[in-house]
Amino acid sequence: MSAQVRVVSGGLSTTVQDLGRTGRYAIGMPPSGAMDQFSFRVANLLVGNPEGAAALEATYIGPTLEFTDERIVAVTGGDAAVTLNGEPVPMWASTRVTSGDVLAFGMITTGARPYIAVSGGVAVPEYLGSRSTYTLIGLGGHEGRTLTDGDVLPLGDASGGTQGAVVPDDLVPQFPSDVEVRAVVGLCSYRLTENALESFLGTPWRITKDADRVGYRLRGGTLDFVEREQPFGAGSDPANVVDLGYPLGSIQVPGGDEPIVLLGDAVTGGGYVTIATVISVDRDLFGQAKTGDTIRFRDVGIDEALAARADRTRWLDRIRSALA
Amino acid sequence: MSQPVQLPPARYEHGGDEFIFVEIAEEMSMEANIKATLITQELENRQMSGLVDICPSNASYLVRFDPDVVPPAELMGLLKDLEGRFQEVPEGFTLQTRVVDVPVLYNDPWTHEAMMRFRDRHQDPESTDLEYGARTNGFDSVEAFIEHLAGNPWIVTMLGFVPGLPFCYQLEPRERQVQVPKYVRPRTFTPERAFGIGGAFSVVYPVQGAGGYQLYGMSATPVLNVRQDHPDFDHSIVFPRAGDILRYRSVDRAEFDDTRREVEAGTFRYRQHDVEFSPAAFLDDPQGVNDRLLEVLYR
Numbered sequence: 001m002s003a004q005v006r007v008v009s010g011g012l013s014t015t016v017q018d019l020g021r022t023g024r025y026a027i028g029m030p031p032s033g034a035m036d037q038f039s040f041r042v043a044n045l046l047v048g049n050p051e052g053a054a055a056l057e058a059t060y061i062g063p064t065l066e067f068t069d070e071r072i073v074a075v076t077g078g079d080a081a082v083t084l085n086g087e088p089v090p091m092w093a094s095t096r097v098t099s100g101d102v103l104a105f106g107m108i109t110t111g112a113r114p115y116i117a118v119s120g121g122v123a124v125p126e127y128l129g130s131r132s133t134y135t136l137i138g139l140g141g142h143e144g145r146t147l148t149d150g151d152v153l154p155l156g157d158a159s160g161g162t163q164g165a166v167v168p169d170d171l172v173p174q175f176p177s178d179v180e181v182r183a184v185v186g187l188c189s190y191r192l193t194e195n196a197l198e199s200f201l202g203t204p205w206r207i208t209k210d211a212d213r214v215g216y217r218l219r220g221g222t223l224d225f226v227e228r229e230q231p232f233g234a235g236s237d238p239a240n241v242v243d244l245g246y247p248l249g250s251i252q253v254p255g256g257d258e259p260i261v262l263l264g265d266a267v268t269g270g271g272y273v274t275i276a277t278v279i280s281v282d283r284d285l286f287g288q289a290k291t292g293d294t295i296r297f298r299d300v301g302i303d304e305a306l307a308a309r310a311d312r313t314r315w316l317d318r319i320r321s322a323l324a
Numbered sequence: 325m326s327q328p329v330q331l332p333p334a335r336y337e338h339g340g341d342e343f344i345f346v347e348i349a350e351e352m353s354m355e356a357n358i359k360a361t362l363i364t365q366e367l368e369n370r371q372m373s374g375l376v377d378i379c380p381s382n383a384s385y386l387v388r389f390d391p392d393v394v395p396p397a398e399l400m401g402l403l404k405d406l407e408g409r410f411q412e413v414p415e416g417f418t419l420q421t422r423v424v425d426v427p428v429l430y431n432d433p434w435t436h437e438a439m440m441r442f443r444d445r446h447q448d449p450e451s452t453d454l455e456y457g458a459r460t461n462g463f464d465s466v467e468a469f470i471e472h473l474a475g476n477p478w479i480v481t482m483l484g485f486v487p488g489l490p491f492c493y494q495l496e497p498r499e500r501q502v503q504v505p506k507y508v509r510p511r512t513f514t515p516e517r518a519f520g521i522g523g524a525f526s527v528v529y530p531v532q533g534a535g536g537y538q539l540y541g542m543s544a545t546p547v548l549n550v551r552q553d554h555p556d557f558d559h560s561i562v563f564p565r566a567g568d569i570l571r572y573r574s575v576d577r578a579e580f581d582d583t584r585r586e587v588e589a590g591t592f593r594y595r596q597h598d599v600e601f602s603p604a605a606f607l608d609d610p611q612g613v614n615d616r617l618l619e620v621l622y623r
Contacts, residue, residue, distance in 0.1 A: 025377035025388060027562050028484040028530075137487055137531050139550050186337040187345055210512075214534075232498070233352025233382070233524035235505040237447070242352045243491050243525055245379045245386030245484060247339030254536070255509050269381060269484030269491075270536070271506050271523055277340035302396055305341040309391065 003069045003158070005118060007151040008102065011063035015213075016122050016141035016153070019052040020264065021130035030266045031248070032132035032140065035213060036113055036287030039077035041316060042167060043117035045323050046074035046094045048160025053121030054131035056147075058114045060290070062105025063147060065116070067097045072119040072161035075103075078111025078175060078288050092167040111175035111288035120158035134265055136214065171319050175288040178204070182282050182300045182308060187250060187274040188241055196223040196256075200275065205259060205295045213265040216286055218295060223256045225273070235271060243271040249278035251297075261286060261295075279305040281312040334407050336400055341391050342376075346403060347384040352493065352524050355413070356383035357481045358603050361566070362410040362417075363403070374399075380566055381482045382491055382525065418602045421567040423477065423621045425595040426528070428572045429580040430454075430470045430541035434515045439539045445509040453504075453538040457521065461502045472502065473540065474574035477617050478526055479601075480564050488530040488548035488562030492570055495617075497610045506536040517543045519572060526572065530562075544575065544583035545592060554587070556594050563594070569601060569617060597621050 007014075017040065020033025034040030034057055041051040049055075056063065062080055067073075074094045075082050082089050083104050089095045091114075097103065105114065124131050124142050133141025142153060189197060205218035225238035234240045239254050246252065246262055252272040253259050261278060263286050278286070279300065289295065300308075335347040346363075349356035357380075364380040367387070374393030379386040389399055431454060443449040448456045458469035478492035485491075494501045506522040511534060514520075518529045520537035529535055530548035547564055549557035556563055564570070575583070586592035597620050606613045 022376050022388075024487075025386075026379040026483065027560070028487040028489055136533060137548065137550055144550070184338050184340050187339060188347075231349075231351030233493075233503065234350075235503065235523035237505045237508060240506050240523060242350065242383045242523060243482060243484075244347070244381045244384045245345065245482075247343035247345060247386065247388070249340050250343075254506075258509070267485045267534070268379070269386075269482060271525075272510075272536070277338070277343065279340045280342050302338045302341065305338075306391060306396070309341055 003120065003155040005153050005155055006066040006068065007147045007149060007153065008064040008066050009149050010147040010151065011058050011105065012061040013059040014063045014147045015057055015133035015135065016054050016124050017057045017132045018054045018130055021128055021132050021134070021140065024128065025245075025268050028268045029128070030134070030264065030268055032130070032134045032213070032264050034115065034287070035264050036077055036115070036284045038173060038284045038312065038316065039287070040115050042092070042319055043074050043076040043115040045320060046076070046092070046165050046167070047072045047117045047119040048162065049117060049119060049121050053117070053156070054124060055115055055117040055122060058105065058116065060108050060112060062114050062116070064102060064104045067101050067103070068099050070096065070098045071155070071158055072163060073097050073103060074117050075114050077113050077115040079109045080114050081106030090166070092172050094161060094163055094165040096163040110177070112290040113287050118155055119161035120156035123154040123156040136265055165323050167319055168322050171315065171322065177293045178296070179285050179289055179293060180296050180298055181285055182279045182305065183251065183276040183297045184279060184302060184305055185276045185299045187247070187277065189275040191225050191238070191241070191273045192275055193224045193226055196225070197275070199223060200259070201297055201299055207289055207291050207293045207295060209291050211291055213263060215260045215262045215266060216289065218259045218261070219257070221257070223253055225256060239273050240271050241273055243269060245269045246274060247277045249280065249283045250274045251276045251278065279308055281308050336403065338396060339386070341396065342388055344387045344389070344396065344399060344403065345384065349383045352383050354493070354603055354607060357493065358413050358417070359410055360385045363406045366406055366409070379484065381484070382493065413604060417604070418600045419567045421569060421599060421601050422596045423569040423599050423617050424571070425621055426570050426572050427544045427575040427579060427583050428474065428519050428541045429544065429577060430474065430574050431466065432542040435518045435520070435539040435542055438511070438513055438515055438518070441513065442507065442511045445507045445511060447505055447508060454540055457502065457504045457538055457540070460504065470540070470574055473521070473526070474572055476614050477569045477571045480566050480568040480570065483562065483564060483566060486530055486533060488564060489527055490547060490564035490568070490570065492526045493524060495569065495606060495610065495614055504538045510534050510536040514539070515542065517546065519543050543572070544580045545587055545594065553590055554592065567601070569599065571618065571621065595621065
């Protein structure tokens with residue numbers, strides 16, 4: 001029998017993810033993939049997998065998993081009380097499991113999404129070059145959907161991975177509930193008044209219940225648009241533009257009072273005004289932000305965005321060396 | 325040949341560190357769309373490493389790239405150079421494309437139900453979407469409005485929102501084109517295959533989900549087929565391609581149900597014809613070109 005992991009309980013919303021299904025944005029296919037790509041990569045590093053191997057992403061309440069052979073597993077991301085056969089196991093560390101062992105989760109305490117990597121990776125079939133689940137159209141992952149009780153997931157051949165690998169404390173990311181997010185203002189920000197743009201950057205935005213892998217809807221202020229005669233084809237509402245492509249991480253403001261930040265399962269285009277784009281490394285912050293948390297946006301230029309990207313690469317390099 | 329319409333210079337914006345957004349014009353026009361098509365086709369042809377996605381849009385385009393491979397400033401420079409090379413439509417430019425018949429049940433029960441659930445997000449909660457569109461576009465009746473929407477072909481100028489959703493622009497002279505706003509706040513539910521209009525664009529929603537367009541009907545046929553178990557989806561999970569010319573023909577309930585049965589049985593084939601479409605010829609004589617397109621489709 002080939003190796004499997006049995007899903008005793010699916011948790012609140014657990015999916016198979018990898019680094020994403022890139023290159024098909026032009027037909028409207030978002031990349032999907034892990035919402036917090038940093039924690040995801042580290043989980044794979046801990047179990048000796050390639051960083052892009054498929055793993056599980058849980059939301060708020062993790063799954064309960066029963067293993068059928070000997071593996072190395074690791075949990076990273078949002079903090080939850082993780083147990084193996086009822087005994088606590090540390091996060092950001094690798095643990096050996098054997099046939100019949102059960103990994104379970106308590107309620108999340110900080111962050112939003114734990115990642116569970118298993119040596120050998122989750123071996124669901126690739127679809128259009130990726131194993132990521134895109135539930136909106138029921139594609140990829142395990143039958144295109146979130147995991148439910150009784151599902152059985154195939155595992156790949158376990159190669160490397162050692163028990164007891166630990167990410168040094170100073171390299172573990174923190175997930176505060178009041179988050180500063182760096183964004184490049186632009187796109188169609190000319191539609192906002194100067195006051196509105198200032199207000200956008202000055203407002204602590206609260207994450208609403210409408211916050212999922214597609215995007216996070218925020219509340220906390222109202223943004224006024226510059227008055228104009230609407231251009232042909234845009235639609236008469238001041239928040240309308242001629243439908244255009246939405247960058248991943250872009251922030252749209254339908255109605256002017258509910259900014260929506262687009263994430264991994266993003267809608268790829270549409271006709272609402274977009275005013276800024278979250279820089280790529282800070283998209284990860286939304287993977288660990290939850291309903292009720294507060295988001296503050298800080299305007300950065302392209303150079304600072306690139307510097308942040310380089311910082312993130314160095315951080316990951318330090319973890320790679322620490323675990324090598 | 326008519327004089328090419330001059331467009332204002334494009335606007336270049338960084339979408340974070342991985343995207344560049346280029347707005348060719350704030351308003352929609354065939355000219356702006358063709359310019360986006362020409363630039364993105366040229367970019368495709370170059371097969372540059374580091375380019376992840378090239379997405380032509382209605383009057384703009386979007387590029388995703390890996391800034392570790394292509395520095396953003398360098399890519400920005402290249403895109404500006406390309407704009408300089410496509411100031412007007414090249415002489416004799418044509419699109420090799422298809423004209424396709426899409427059977428639509430207008431004023432259907434399913435989109436009607438969905439629309440009524442979200443009246444609080446609409447500009448005019450007292451009207452239906454069809455009544456509102458008919459009135460604000462100067463039509464005497466909902467029937468006349470539907471006849472207008474169904475009577476002429478539309479050209480696919482962008483794919484996106486979700487996989488396979490075609491944004492379609494009316495192949496009509498500007499003064500005959502209809503326009504409606506998008507919902508004040510997007511709906512959280514739209515039925516699969518709903519046909520709707522927002523701004524100057526019509527769409528078919530590939531799957532159930534959120535949406536902000538006015539809801540007018542339902543297509544009998546899919547635009548997305550993830551399992552690829554329909555013959556028209558052999559080569560791709562999505563049917564429409566940019567440049568396709570679609571006619572959203574009004575059908576009655578009996579034909580709609582018959583077509584649904586064929587789709588369910590996997591025997592349905594879109595009625596379609598390959599055509600060469602000349603934007604310049606269309607801009608010169610819209611009605612003549614429309615008549616010929618429909619003649620080719622139904623002969």
